[in-house]
Structure formats: structure tokens, C-alpha cells
Amino acid sequence: MNNKTKAYNFPYIISRFKVGEGIFDIAPFGSGHINDTFLLKSTVGDDYLLQKINHFVFKDIDGLMNNMVYVTNHLKQKSANPQSEVLTLIECKNGKYYCQDELGNYWRMTTFLHNTKSYDLVTTPKQAHQGGVAFGRFQYLLCDFQPGMLVDTIPNFLNIEKRLNDLNETIRADKAGRVESVLPELDFLQSRADSMNEILQLGKAGILPLRITHNDTKFNNILLNQKDEIQCVIDLDTVMPGYVAYDFGDAIRSIISTATEDEKDLAAIQLNIPLFEAFTKGYLSQTVSFLTEPEVKSLIKGVLLLPYMQAVRFLTDYLNGDVYYKIHFTGHNLQRTLAQMQLLKMLETNKEKLIGIIESEYLSLK
Numbered sequence: 001m002n003n004k005t006k007a008y009n010f011p012y013i014i015s016r017f018k019v020g021e022g023i024f025d026i027a028p029f030g031s032g033h034i035n036d037t038f039l040l041k042s043t044v045g046d047d048y049l050l051q052k053i054n055h056f057v058f059k060d061i062d063g064l065m066n067n068m069v070y071v072t073n074h075l076k077q078k079s080a081n082p083q084s085e086v087l088t089l090i091e092c093k094n095g096k097y098y099c100q101d102e103l104g105n106y107w108r109m110t111t112f113l114h115n116t117k118s119y120d121l122v123t124t125p126k127q128a129h130q131g132g133v134a135f136g137r138f139q140y141l142l143c144d145f146q147p148g149m150l151v152d153t154i155p156n157f158l159n160i161e162k163r164l165n166d167l168n169e170t171i172r173a174d175k176a177g178r179v180e181s182v183l184p185e186l187d188f189l190q191s192r193a194d195s196m197n198e199i200l201q202l203g204k205a206g207i208l209p210l211r212i213t214h215n216d217t218k219f220n221n222i223l224l225n226q227k228d229e230i231q232c233v234i235d236l237d238t239v240m241p242g243y244v245a246y247d248f249g250d251a252i253r254s255i256i257s258t259a260t261e262d263e264k265d266l267a268a269i270q271l272n273i274p275l276f277e278a279f280t281k282g283y284l285s286q287t288v289s290f291l292t293e294p295e296v297k298s299l300i301k302g303v304l305l306l307p308y309m310q311a312v313r314f315l316t317d318y319l320n321g322d323v324y325y326k327i328h329f330t331g332h333n334l335q336r337t338l339a340q341m342q343l344l345k346m347l348e349t350n351k352e353k354l355i356g357i358i359e360s361e362y363l364s365l366k
């Protein structure tokens with residue numbers, strides 16, 4: 001056991017779930033920034049994934065878990081292989097799908113999907129194409145879902161106006177005394193603030209419809225099988241009403257870059273255009289039947305907005321003293337900010353080329 005696993009009373013936590021009397025090896029798992037994830041490897045039976053849900057980030061755990069139950073049930077009804085293609089929540093002895101430990105932490109468990117991989121960095125067009133199919137199909141399958149069933153697990157999660165207001169408040173408070181050191185970055189973000197409002201405005205004007213979207217389509221939120229084919233969309237914490245361009249843009253943010261989201265060497269952040277093409281082809285193959293023309297036109301806006309919004313969020317957290325995202329060293333959130341800004345610059349330079357790719361893929365499928 002390392003320090004992280006020693007911190008919790010796992011025998012008690014596991015005993016709250018309907019998983020039988022197994023003996024488990026427990027180890028931290030994955031590279032998510034929000035929840036604490038552990039692999040429970042059984043010496044005798046099934047393996048599970050146990051997660052401590054970040055209660056600082058998700059204030060309404062009951063609402064969050066109800067969303068997850070509704071969404072997974074809906075997806076399972078439509079799947080030929082519901083056990084392996086959709087997350088399976090394990091029920092607790094209290095009849096709910098989450099429980100609390102003696103410290104007040106919230107826990108949930110899913111079956112562990114074997115022989116799957118998630119990637120922090122995409123390297124092949126096949127992976128990118130499968131990512132496009134995965135997130136496009138996810139939106140398609142949720143097209144007929146009753147939006148009123150879902151709560152907003154984080155209100156205004158991808159609302160850029162709100163994110164910029166938060167940044168401005170954080171600058172005023174300057175809790176960590178770091179504002180002086182990031183003035184050029186603040187100028188960079190401020191100079192683009194107006195143009196980043198377009199999706200919100202089109203939404204408010206009724207031109208872009210709200211749909212059920214994933215809202216956290218970083219590539220490591222899908223599991224691919226050993227052949228690098230899509231198996232399962234995971235991390236369903238933020239599935240709620242949103243604009244399709246958000247999902248498209250956040251996936252591209254994590255796919256098109258030749259470096260990871262926190263790359264220190266900014267020169268290493270280049271665009272891998274074939275991966276953009278492959279993702280776009282996969283995504284449109286699943287969504288062309290329902291996307292409106294304004295939505296297709298909005299995709300490029302999402303491609304620019306999501307790295308921008310991520311830079312705003314990382315910088316806000318840096319200025320707040322690193323209270324939201326997990327960090328691995330002092331300055332990690334600033335390094336992430338700089339990498340997202342660099343990616344945005346590259347995307348701005350190549351915007352017309354990317355628009356051309358979206359248009360020609362769309363026309364070829366329509």
C-alpha cells in the first residue's frame with residue numbers, strides 16, 4: 001500500500017457494496033484530475049474500479065449519481081453488449097449506487113473493464129477515428145433522452161462568461177499572490193474574451209440547440225480495446241445539457257496536439273492534422289443525421305473555445321493556490337495554462353485549414 005491507499009478504511013468501504021466477500025489488492029489507477037480512482041484486484045473473483053467522488057467539485061452527489069444511473073440505463077438499453085460497452089455501477093447495501101465512509105467521503109464502484117486502455121496522448125489516426133465514433137455515437141444515443149431527468153452536476157460548467165467572471169474575481173482576490181507573475185498570460189486571455197462568446201450567444205439566440213452532451217471529452221475518457229477500437233465512454237460525471245461543439249472541441253484539444261496537455265516544451269506542441277481529419281470523419285459519421293447546419297458551423301468555434309476555456313480554468317486555479325485540479329508539482333497549473341495557450345495559437349493559425357476539413361467531410365457524408 002502507498003500513502004494514498006493507507007488514507008482510507010477500504011475494508012469498511014468495500015463492505016458497503018454488494019460485491020461478496022473478496023480479498024482485494026488495491027492500487028491507485030488512471031490519470032484523472034478530479035476523482036481518486038482505485039483498482040480492486042480480486043484474488044478470487046471479479047475486479048472492480050472504486051472511486052472517491054470529489055465532493056469539493058461535485059456538490060450534489062445524489063443528483064450526480066442519479067444522472068449516472070439514468071444515462072447508463074439509457075445507453076445499456078441501446079447496446080448489444082451492455083456489460084462491456086457501458087459502465088456498470090455496483091449497488092450498495094443501502095440500495096443506492098454510492099455510499100459514505102466514516103470520514104464523510106463519497107464512494108462509488110463500477111465493474112473493471114479488462115483489456116482496455118485510455119490514452120493521454122493520441123498517436124494514430126485509428127485511435128482518433130475511434131474517438132470520433134465514440135463521442136459522436138454517445139451524442140446520437142442520447143438524442144432522445146429527456147433532458148429534464150438530469151441535474152446540472154456543476155452549474156455553468158462550460159459557460160465561458162462565468163469562467164471569465166471567476167477569473168476576474170480571482171485576480172481581484174489574488175489569494176496566492178501570483179497575479180503579478182502572470183500579466184502577459186492574462187493579457188493573452190483578455191484579448192480573446194469577446195470572440196470566445198459566440199457559441200453562448202448563438203445558443204441564447206436559439207440558433208444552436210442544447211442537447212445532452214458529455215462535456216468532458218478528453219481522449220482519456222474513453223476506453224479502447226486491445227485492437228484500439230472503441231469499447232466504452234467513461235467519466236460520465238458531467239453528462240448534462242450542452243452544445244455539441246463543446247464535446248467536439250474538447251476532444252480535439254486532447255487529440256490534435258503532438259504533446260500532452262501539460263507539455264513544458266512549448267515548441268513540442270504542434271498540430272497533427274491527420275488526427276483531426278480522422279476524428280472529424282468518425283464524429284460526423286455518427287452525427288450527420290441529426291446535426292443542424294449551424295451546429296456543423298459551430299464545431300470550429302468549439303475547437304478554439306475549449307483550449308481557451310481550459311487555459312482560463314487552469315490559470316484561475318493557479319491564482320487560487322491550486323485548489324481544484326490535482327497537481328504533481330508547484331506551477332503545474334501554470335504549465336498547463338501555457339500549453340493550452342500555445343495550442344490555441346496553433347489552432348488560430350490553422351483555422352481555415354481545419355474549417356476546410358470539416359466542410360469537406362460533412363459534404364462527403366451528407
Ligand code: ADP
Pocket residue numbers: 029030031032033034035036037049087110111112113114116117118220221223234235236
Ligand atoms: P476522473 O474523473 O478522475 O478523470 P475517470 O472516471 O475518468 O476519473 O477514471 C480515471 C481513469 O480510470 C480513466 O482514465 C481510465 O483509465 C480508468 N477507468 C475508469 N473507469 C474504468 C473502468 N470501468 N474499467 C477500466 N478502467 C477504467
Ligand code: GN1
Pocket residue numbers: 031032033034035057215216218221235237238261310
Ligand atoms: C478534468 O476528470 P478529468 O481529468 O477527466 C475536468 C475537465 C477538464 C480536464 C482537463 C469535472 O477532467 O473539465 O477539461 O480535467 N473535469 C472537471 O484535463 O472539472
Ligand code: MG
Pocket residue numbers: 032033220221235
Ligand atoms: Mg477522466
